[in-house]
Amino acid sequence: MKNQPINNKPELKAYRKNLRNNGTPAEAYLWSFLKNKQLEGRKFRRQFSVGHYILDFYCPAEKLCIELDGAAHFTDAGYEYDQQRTAFLNAQGIKVIRFENKMVFDHTESVLESIKSCFKK
Template sequence: MKSNIHNRKYLIERRKELRNNSTSAEATLWKSLQRNQLDGRKFRRQHSIENYIVDFYCASEKLVIELDGAVHLDFAISNYDYEREQKLKSLGFKVLRFENREVFENLESLLNEIKLSFK
């Protein structure tokens, strides 16, 4: 039997902390994703998969959405993001990454790109 890779107990507090201190980009995108607003898909915020906490997750699509701020331009963080993304993909998840500014500059286009990734 495969062990549960979702929302492991030891990450509960960290996930709660991230939800309560979300970036303005995360808060803005969440307004469009919450309550099944995007093509009826249910999204979760700050969902954990194995040891990773992803910004947004849609179980029915096995879709992970990550928002990247300027900190993600740092070489070490960018390397970590890449390894993390490869691991998530190896587990069968689709990963979409957007820069925070895209949320503010072109939300409709970003939401459309998410919809286009649906099965």
């Protein structure tokens, strides 16, 4: 099966923009550490789409997706959706790591270290 291209589909542009402008407090807080290549010089994008999925944060150089999970993810339907999404992204060669929103605030340094540990050396 041929990999689908990784791109920001035009039909998702307005939705991506809305998500960027109305992100969660946890997304805004983590973004303050990821933007402008602050984390070991890696460039991250917010609300980047791959296929029909929109990723919270994506580092193209590392093929790394960071997802922040709120209450909706901790339901049976949310868990199943996340599994399908992760399988699709993994098939594209993208590693997915997830953090609960609360972790971003309560254990910021640990979250940043976990992200850095995924970087190719």
